[in-house]
Amino acid sequence: MITIIGAGKVGTSAAAFMMVKELDDILLIDIIPNKPQGEALDLSHAASILGKSITITGSNDYKDMAGSDIVVVTAGFPRKPGMTREQLLGKNAGIIADIAEKIKEYAPNSIVLLTTNPLDAMTYVMYKKLGFPRERVIGFSGVLDAGRLAYYASRKLKISPASIVPIVLGMHGQAMFPVPRLSTVMGAPLTSLLSPEEIEEIRKETVAAGKTITELRGYSSNYGPGAGLAVMVEAIKKNQHKAFIASAYLKGEYGFSDIVLEVPLVLGASGIERIIELPLNEEEKKGLAESAEAVKKLIDALPPEYK
Ligand code: APR
Numbered sequence: 001m002i003t004i005i006g007a008g009k010v011g012t013s014a015a016a017f018m019m020v021k022e023l024d025d026i027l028l029i030d031i032i033p034n035k036p037q038g039e040a041l042d043l044s045h046a047a048s049i050l051g052k053s054i055t056i057t058g059s060n061d062y063k064d065m066a067g068s069d070i071v072v073v074t075a076g077f078p079r080k081p082g083m084t085r086e087q088l089l090g091k092n093a094g095i096i097a098d099i100a101e102k103i104k105e106y107a108p109n110s111i112v113l114l115t116t117n118p119l120d121a122m123t124y125v126m127y128k129k130l131g132f133p134r135e136r137v138i139g140f141s142g143v144l145d146a147g148r149l150a151y152y153a154s155r156k157l158k159i160s161p162a163s164i165v166p167i168v169l170g171m172h173g174q175a176m177f178p179v180p181r182l183s184t185v186m187g188a189p190l191t192s193l194l195s196p197e198e199i200e201e202i203r204k205e206t207v208a209a210g211k212t213i214t215e216l217r218g219y220s221s222n223y224g225p226g227a228g229l230a231v232m233v234e235a236i237k238k239n240q241h242k243a244f245i246a247s248a249y250l251k252g253e254y255g256f257s258d259i260v261l262e263v264p265l266v267l268g269a270s271g272i273e274r275i276i277e278l279p280l281n282e283e284e285k286k287g288l289a290e291s292a293e294a295v296k297k298l299i300d301a302l303p304p305e306y307k
Contacts, residue, residue, distance in 0.1 A: 002233060003027045003065040005099055006075030007036035007058060010115050013226025014072060015056060019047050021230055023237050025055040033060055062102040068110050070233055071103055076116035078220045089298060092116050093125050093306045100129035111136045111236055111271040115225050119172040120247055121298040123260040125306045127249045135271040139247025141172035142262035143228035146245040148209040149178050152202045156194055159185055168245055169262055170291025177291040178203050182278055232267060239269035253277055256292055259299065
């Protein structure tokens with residue numbers, strides 16, 4: 001069973017995509033009375049219409065997640081227009097620490113994915129509070145950042161995003177580090193296919209993507225995160241050994257330790273199967289170090305009980 005904690009916009013979008021893919025039965029948990037039950041009923045009707053054979057239920061009781069092999073955490077406050085992900089830090093750390101206790105109690109063998117922002121710091125809190133091996137704690141976001149890079153590059157190249165391998169490293173936030181030289185189409189780097197001006201435009205659009213959506217419609221993105229979560233959960237459920245950009249707790253990779261950063265990694269039935277270290281040049285190493293510094297500042301700003 002897949003448990004999704006937080007039946008808000010991201011949680012229910014993830015559930016919808018997972019239902020369409022028939023990945024497994026889904027349980028939605030939320031603290032708001034009746035909300036997860038209502039969302040589950042609506043999604044169950046959609047599953048019935050689409051002819052999908054999975055069960056979707058809602059609950060306000062964490063006990064119901066017992067035995068889940070995958071727990072997706074989308075609980076927490078989202079960004080409001082004009083608000084940065086960083087401002088969410090204190091508010092959401094408390095929620096993540098509480099949820100970690102429930103996961104330890106009811107789903108101690110699960111693989112945990114989370115979207116709560118600020119993502120890197122919240123993944124750090126989750127990892128520390130769970131005490132699970134790092135293979136089973138995965139921060140979602142890189143798939144989204146990379147997907148956005150592929151989208152904007154695709155519009156300039158007139159080549160399908162599916163043919164682009166996009167690389168974004170570091171922090172999920174304004175300090176994210178897109179790497180155009182290592183983002184390729186059939187092995188050709190974007191830097192050889194586009195002008196420096198076009199690449200700079202793509203970089204800016206990618207970094208601003210979340211903010212752009214929030215400003216246009218008044219609330220932060222949910223379909224992109226929902227789709228990203230669904231493909232990651234699919235890779236785990238089907239043991240696909242598929243590579244993604246996602247956030248992991250690093251133990252020396254790229255020269256960083258005791259920090260969570262977006263890196264290329266491979267997902268399969270046991271969670272993170274390996275982390276891939278890319279051959280960065282000196283300038284890229286510097287860019288990643290600056291991005292990591294922004295994450296480190298957030299982790300340093302966490303109250304001691306969350307580390
Ligand atoms: N346990 C369960 N659910 C909780 C808890 C908790 N301790 N705390 C909050 N929630 C629920 C809220 O009741 C709400 O239904 O989490 C849900 C969050 O949903 P939305 O407000 O719609 O937020 P959403 O857009 O889904 O974003 C969730 O993901 O991408 C990030 O920045 C985003 O941190 C935010 C998170």
